[in-house]
Amino acid sequence: MDEGNGRRLYRLIRPLHPADFADLIERSSGPERRLLVTVVGRFFDPDILAELDETVREEIIPYLGDDILAQAVAALPSDDAVEVLGELDEAGQARVLRAIPERDRVLVEEGLSYEDESAGRLMQRETVAVPQHWTVGQTIDFLRTHQELPNDFYDLFVIDPERRPLGKLALSRLLRAKRPVLVADIMEARFHRILVHMDQEDVAMLFRQYGLVSAPVVDEDDILIGMITVDDVVDVIDEEAEEDLMRLAGVAEDDLHGGLVATTRSRFSWLAVNLVTAIVASGVIGAFETTIEKMVALAVLMPIVASMGGNAGTQSLTVAVRALAMRELTATNAAKFVIKETTVGSLNGVAFALLAGIVSWIWFGDPQIAAVLAMAMVINMVVAGFCGTMIPIGLDRMKLDPAIASTVFLTTVTDVVGFFAFLGLASYFLI
Amino acid sequence: MDEGNGRRLYRLIRPLHPADFADLIERSSGPERRLLVTVVGRFFDPDILAELDETVREEIIPYLGDDILAQAVAALPSDDAVEVLGELDEAGQARVLRAIPERDRVLVEEGLSYEDESAGRLMQRETVAVPQHWTVGQTIDFLRTHQELPNDFYDLFVIDPERRPLGKLALSRLLRAKRPVLVADIMEARFHRILVHMDQEDVAMLFRQYGLVSAPVVDEDDILIGMITVDDVVDVIDEEAEEDLMRLAGVAEDDLHGGLVATTRSRFSWLAVNLVTAIVASGVIGAFETTIEKMVALAVLMPIVASMGGNAGTQSLTVAVRALAMRELTATNAAKFVIKETTVGSLNGVAFALLAGIVSWIWFGDPQIAAVLAMAMVINMVVAGFCGTMIPIGLDRMKLDPAIASTVFLTTVTDVVGFFAFLGLASYFLI
Numbered sequence: 001m002d003e004g005n006g007r008r009l010y011r012l013i014r015p016l017h018p019a020d021f022a023d024l025i026e027r028s029s030g031p032e033r034r035l036l037v038t039v040v041g042r043f044f045d046p047d048i049l050a051e052l053d054e055t056v057r058e059e060i061i062p063y064l065g066d067d068i069l070a071q072a073v074a075a076l077p078s079d080d081a082v083e084v085l086g087e088l089d090e091a092g093q094a095r096v097l098r099a100i101p102e103r104d105r106v107l108v109e110e111g112l113s114y115e116d117e118s119a120g121r122l123m124q125r126e127t128v129a130v131p132q133h134w135t136v137g138q139t140i141d142f143l144r145t146h147q148e149l150p151n152d153f154y155d156l157f158v159i160d161p162e163r164r165p166l167g168k169l170a171l172s173r174l175l176r177a178k179r180p181v182l183v184a185d186i187m188e189a190r191f192h193r194i195l196v197h198m199d200q201e202d203v204a205m206l207f208r209q210y211g212l213v214s215a216p217v218v219d220e221d222d223i224l225i226g227m228i229t230v231d232d233v234v235d236v237i238d239e240e241a242e243e244d245l246m247r248l249a250g251v252a253e254d255d256l257h258g259g260l261v262a263t264t265r266s267r268f269s270w271l272a273v274n275l276v277t278a279i280v281a282s283g284v285i286g287a288f289e290t291t292i293e294k295m296v297a298l299a300v301l302m303p304i305v306a307s308m309g310g311n312a313g314t315q316s317l318t319v320a321v322r323a324l325a326m327r328e329l330t331a332t333n334a335a336k337f338v339i340k341e342t343t344v345g346s347l348n349g350v351a352f353a354l355l356a357g358i359v360s361w362i363w364f365g366d367p368q369i370a371a372v373l374a375m376a377m378v379i380n381m382v383v384a385g386f387c388g389t390m391i392p393i394g395l396d397r398m399k400l401d402p403a404i405a406s407t408v409f410l411t412t413v414t415d416v417v418g419f420f421a422f423l424g425l426a427s428y429f430l431i
Numbered sequence: 432m433d434e435g436n437g438r439r440l441y442r443l444i445r446p447l448h449p450a451d452f453a454d455l456i457e458r459s460s461g462p463e464r465r466l467l468v469t470v471v472g473r474f475f476d477p478d479i480l481a482e483l484d485e486t487v488r489e490e491i492i493p494y495l496g497d498d499i500l501a502q503a504v505a506a507l508p509s510d511d512a513v514e515v516l517g518e519l520d521e522a523g524q525a526r527v528l529r530a531i532p533e534r535d536r537v538l539v540e541e542g543l544s545y546e547d548e549s550a551g552r553l554m555q556r557e558t559v560a561v562p563q564h565w566t567v568g569q570t571i572d573f574l575r576t577h578q579e580l581p582n583d584f585y586d587l588f589v590i591d592p593e594r595r596p597l598g599k600l601a602l603s604r605l606l607r608a609k610r611p612v613l614v615a616d617i618m619e620a621r622f623h624r625i626l627v628h629m630d631q632e633d634v635a636m637l638f639r640q641y642g643l644v645s646a647p648v649v650d651e652d653d654i655l656i657g658m659i660t661v662d663d664v665v666d667v668i669d670e671e672a673e674e675d676l677m678r679l680a681g682v683a684e685d686d687l688h689g690g691l692v693a694t695t696r697s698r699f700s701w702l703a704v705n706l707v708t709a710i711v712a713s714g715v716i717g718a719f720e721t722t723i724e725k726m727v728a729l730a731v732l733m734p735i736v737a738s739m740g741g742n743a744g745t746q747s748l749t750v751a752v753r754a755l756a757m758r759e760l761t762a763t764n765a766a767k768f769v770i771k772e773t774t775v776g777s778l779n780g781v782a783f784a785l786l787a788g789i790v791s792w793i794w795f796g797d798p799q800i801a802a803v804l805a806m807a808m809v810i811n812m813v814v815a816g817f818c819g820t821m822i823p824i825g826l827d828r829m830k831l832d833p834a835i836a837s838t839v840f841l842t843t844v845t846d847v848v849g850f851f852a853f854l855g856l857a858s859y860f861l862i
Contacts, residue, residue, distance in 0.1 A: 019640045027764050143606045153603050154585050154644065171602040172584050175574045208669065209450045211662040213585065213644055230661050231642040237665065238639065241672030242753055245679075249749035250742070256754050260771060264778045267746050271739065271779055272786075278738040279790060286731045286794075296723050299730035300716045303737070303846070307709040308702065311681070315698050318680035322673055323687050333458050340691060347695045348702055355703075359710060363717075415734070 006039045013040065022051035025060065026257060037063040046072035050080035055257040058087055070099030073108065077150065079124040079232060082111030086121070119198040122236065123217040123226035126150035129157045130183055132166055137179030154213045157224055158187045165193055165216045165224045193218050194228060200236045205327055207233045244325055247403035248318070250274075273408050281306070281415035288423035291431055297364045298426050301373055305422045308352055309380035309414035316341040316388025317410055321403050324396050338389045345385020346378070353377040368430055376422035380414060387413045437470045444471065453482035456491065457688060468494040477503035481511035486688040489518055501530030504539065508581065510555040510663060513542035517552070550629040553667065554648040554657035557581035560588045561614055563597055568610030581658075585644040588655055589618045596624055596647045596655045624649050625659060631667045636758060638664045675756055678834035679749070681705075704839050712737070712846035719854035722862055728795045729857050732804055736853045739783055740811035740845035747772040747819025748841055752834050755827050769820045776816020777809070784808040799861055807853035811845060818844045 013021060013036065025033050025048070037044065037060050044064060049057060049072055061069060061084075073081045073096055085093050085108060093112070097105050107125045114120025128149060130139050139156065143149065156174065158167040167187030177186050192206055194217045206212065207230060217226040239253070246253055250270030255263055285292070285302070292299050320337070323329035329337055353374035361370035391409045392402035444452060444467065456464050456479070468475065468491050475495060480488060480503055492500060504512045504527055516524050516539060524543070528536050538556045545551025559580055561570050570587065574580065587605065589598040598618030608617050623637050625648045637643065638661060648657040670684070677684050681701030686694055716723070716733070723730050751768070754760035760768055784805035792801035822840045823833035 017641065019642075023640075023759075026759070027761070029767070140606060144609060149603075149607065151603075152601065152644075170583065171606060172580075172582075175571060175602060175606065176580065178575060208665055209454075210448065211450075211665075213583075213661060230644060230665070234639055234642075234661070234665065234668065237668055238672075238757075241669075241676070245672070245676050245749060245753055248676075249745045251746050251749055255750050256759060260774060260778075263771070264775045267743070267775060268779055268782065270746070271742060271783060274742045275735070275739060275783060275786060278735040281738075282731050282735055285734070289727045289731065292730050293724075293727050296720050296730075299723050299727075300713050300720065302730075303716070303734060304706070304709040304713055306734070307712075307842075307846075308706060311702060311705045312698070314680045315682045315701070318676060318682055319686050322676055326669075328454075328457070328687060330458070336460070340694070343691060344695045344698060347691075348699055351699065352702060352706060355706060411738075415738075 009035075010039050014043075018045045018047035019051045021045070022048050022053075026053055026056050030059070033060055034063050042068055042071075044068055044072065046075040047080075049073075049084050050076060053257050054087060057084065061088070061092075066095050066099060070096045074100040074104045077124045077126060078104075078107045078111055078226075079122060081108050082121060086112060086116070114196060117200045118196065119194045119200065119203050119217055119228060120196040120226075122200055122203060122232050123194075123196070123228045124150065125226045127157060127216070127224065127227045128153055129159045129163065129165075129224055132158050132160060132182075132184040134183050135179060136174060136177045136181045136183060136186070139174065139183055140179070152229065153227075154229070155215075155227075156183070157216045157227070158183050159224055163223045165191075165218060165222075167191060168216065191215075193222070195220075196225060201240055201325075203228060204233050204236045204240065208237070240325065244321055244403045247401065248321065248407055250407070270408075274411075277408060277412040277415070280412060281419055284416050284419040285423065288419075288427060291423055291427040294431055295369075295426065297366070297369055298423060301360055301364075301369070302419055302422050304356060305373065305376045305380055306415045306418035308356070308377060309384040309418045310411050312345055312348060312381045313384030313388035313410045313414050314407070316345065316385050317392060317406055320389050320392040321406065324392060324402050329393070334393055338386065338393070341389045342382060342385040345381045345383075345388075349378040349381030349385075352381065369426070372425045372429055373422065375425055376418065379421045380418040383417045384410075384414050440466075441470050445474075449476045449478035450482045452476070453479050453484075457484055457487050461490070464491055465494050473499055473502075475499055475503065477506040478511075480504075480515050481507060484688050485518060488515065492519070492523075497526050497530060501527045505531040505535045508555045508557060509535075509538045509542055509657075510553060512539050513552060517543060517547070545627060548631045549627065550625045550631065550634050550648055550659060551627040551657075553631055553634060553663050554625075554627070554659045555581065556657045558588060558647065558655065558658045559584055560590045560594065560596075560655055563589050563591060563613075563615040565614050566610060567605060567608045567612045567614060567617070570605065570614055571610070583660065584658070585660070586646075586658075587614070588647045588658070589614050590655055594655050595653045596622075596649060598622060599647065622646075624653070626651075627656060632671055632756075634659060635664050635667045635671065639668070671756065675752055675834045678832065679752065679838055681838070701839075705842075708839060708843040708846070711843060712850055715847050715850045716854065719850075719858060722854055722858040725862055726800075726857065728797070728800055729854060732791055732800070733850055733853050735787060736804065736807045736811055737846045737849035739787070739808060740815040740849045741842050743776055743779060743812045744815030744819035744841045744845050745838070747776065747816050748823060748837055751820045751823040752837065755823060755833050760824070765824055769817065769824070772820045773813060773816040776812045776814075776819075780809040780812030780816075783812065800857070803856045803860055804853065806856055807849065810852045811849040814848045815841075815845050 025036050073084055154171055156169045157165045158169060160166055167189045168191035169183055169187040173186055192210060192215055194203055194215050196217055196219050213230045214227050216224050217228055219225050243253055252266040356377055357370040357374035360373050361367055387410055391406045395402040395406060456467050504515055585602055587600045588596045589600060590596055598620045599622035600614055600618040604617055623641060623646055625634055625646050627648055627650050645658050645660045647655050648659055650656050674684055683697040787808055788801040788805035791804050792798055818841055822837045826833045826837060
């Protein structure tokens with residue numbers, strides 16, 4: 001790239017797998033990204049678009065130009081085409097849609113009409129469906145002669161005359177059956193169908209739970225309209241895991257590839273909330289100013305109580321958020337879980353009360369301060385265990401994402417309770 | 432269950448999918464788990480074992496008895512059998528191995544000889560491999576007549592006479608070719624083979640990057656010895672994501688299903704480390720005791736500096752840990768990433784220095800305290816951005832898991848720097 005030798009660069013990157021080429025674009029800086037895209041020009045592999053991170057895709061789409069973009073979108077399977085177009089503004093979508101063939105256009109437009117993060121957005125329209133009265137032989141002959149098939153498929157769907165799915169037939173099973181056998185006789189009649197409006201997280205859950213590689217998607221009338229394959233689900237699983245991890249720390253998902261200003265701005269709001277809660281905690285300390293004036297050791301020790309509560313609470317919180325995401329924590333076992341976490345908090349609270357008490361006794365030579373520290377520690381860690389579970393469970397019940405705001409709530413509680421218990425007990429018993 | 436009506440219970444749970452039955456066991460309490468397992472007795476579906484969480488599986492295995500367990504292990508695909516047995520102690524393994532048929536035993540023993548979390552542990556030994564000179568017709572006839580095939584497979588592997596893989600053939604492609612065509616002519620000759628010692632995280636990376644559904648596993652001599660399918664990889668992806676999330680909060684992975692004592696104990700060590708770091712931070716405050724004595728407002732404001740640094744640092748840290756796990760942060764872009772994060776830290780540092788300065792000025796009516804707070808805030812947030820990226824990158828370079836210890840390091844740094852900068856500047860300028 002540095003040599004500016006476009007032809008040599010082209011020869012070097014041409015053999016790359018689309019996924020690897022997408023990685024190369026992602027890791028490059030802005031001007032390099034532009035160079036990489038323009039040097040490939042009209043030989044740009046449409047699959048690269050599908051592999052790119054959203055933020056980066058948005059950046060490079062203008063470099064491609066509408067013609068190449070329209071060509072690329074038309075060449076992609078419908079799920080990828082919908083994903084790429086879904087990020088353009090309406091004018092951009094209209095421009096590209098006008099440039100692609102009518103048949104593809106209808107499919108893509110339909111895909112765009114489904115809600116973001118729904119099964120409809122995830123599915124591809126291309127499926128292989130055969131009528132129930134067909135034999136294995138007829139099916140294989142159909143596959144051999146029919147050109148318009150999806151590139152990759154792992155199951156066939158057996159349908160009735162109204163296109164309602166009756167069963168699912170794995171290719172490995174089709175291949176092992178003799179030609180005169182009816183597909184209806186070897187299909188799996190107990191299979192999982194996915195409603196087009198289903199949330200992508202639920203789709204991922206189904207695939208994971210039952211080890212699926214593909215599943216039929218149906219509309220409200222149970223008509224087969226597409227299929228979802230496991231590779232799309234793997235992306236969803238990654239996305240959802242990333243979302244939880246990032247949200248717990250108050251970071252947007254597109255953070256890594258975002259620009260400097262965008263990143264700074266997106267982090268700002270979370271930090272602003274934290275500033276407010278830190279000020280609230282400071283307000284609690286401020287209420288005990290005269291106590292601290294009389295006994296500065298309190299100011300030295302108080303962060304220990306708050307910090308231990310925060311950490312113990314975060315442990316409970318993280319387990320709860322993950323268990324909620326994996327549907328392992330439900331209404332049936334929530335009470336059991338809260339009790340367990342609160343008990344764990346109490347047990348560790350007592351243990352650390354002893355430890356911290358001993359340390360502070362040696363440090364300040366004052367058994368009374370040590371006793372107050374120990375008491376505050378137990379209180380804060382019990383509260384931490386209880387709130388670390390109740391906050392995410394409560395958010396989940398209110399149909400809010402338990403990952404998104406729970407850390408702020410939790411640390412506010414553990415800071416306020418920690419400072420208040422410690423300084424309050426101190427001014428009651430010691431002053 | 433409460434009625435103690437075993438027969439009715441049996442009729443209710445019999446139709447459950449193994450994955451759902453495993454969920455039911457996981458969500459039940461100890462005695463209920465025992466009841467669920469014993470009521471099914473010798474009709475216990477082996478697949479349930481494969482679906483269970485490790486901790487719970489360990490608990491219920493004794494209820495099954497060696498006979499049923501051996502039967503179950505023999506019935507499972509080799510990868511699942513290895514997983515189940517891998518958790519027993521040596522005596523338990525030997526007992527079960529003695530009870531299963533010789534042929535299965537050899538495969539399982541071999542599987543157990545591979546390292547934990549390696550491709551060898553993940554693979555199943557059952558594959559479908561055909562010689563390169565075969566035609567499509569021969570292959571289909573072989574599949575139709577041969578009984579000993581894996582239950583689910585999505586690709587065939589084309590091999591040479593030494594069993595070295597030459598290509599990979601998707602079933603959907605096989606089905607679309609005419610009978611006289613040679614498999615060697617339609618196979619993909621560019622495919623990804625997996626070395627048996629490869630780490631499972633790298634396996635997941637390959638599947639994710641290239642959208643694979645199955646891949647051949649080879650030994651050091653490039654001989655085909657098994658295959659890995661995408662459903663196992665989905666489990667790995669879940670596991671690895673969970674690991675990162677849990678480790679960042681200092682929780683063990685089997686935490687949710689662990690008993691009360693085990694959970695309390697496993698959380699204890701992390702909290703103990705945090706107690707030490709909290710005491711170190713308190714030591715920094717202790718060094719400024721006389722300063723605080725003269726100006727109690729400092730004790731009120733100091734947690735704000737530490738808390739903002741901790742939060743800003745955690746944002747950088749989380750992005751870094753995720754990017755390292757997804758191989759998006761490598762030696763080539765590490766410097767760029769550290770610079771970006773440090774700059775984001777500085778920009779937000781200046782913004783929050785202003786905000787916090789104004790608030791504290793209004794609160795305490797003292798512009799000098801406000802100025803010191805603002806300066807300390809900038810310093811701590813720049814340090815947070817820098818260390819939030821350097822700590823995980825450094826741990827990763829030292830071949831350590833960046834998720835496991837980085838939060839402790841980071842908050843120690845931001846607490847110490849926060850308190851030291853604020854109190855240090857205050858005693859220099861104000862006292």
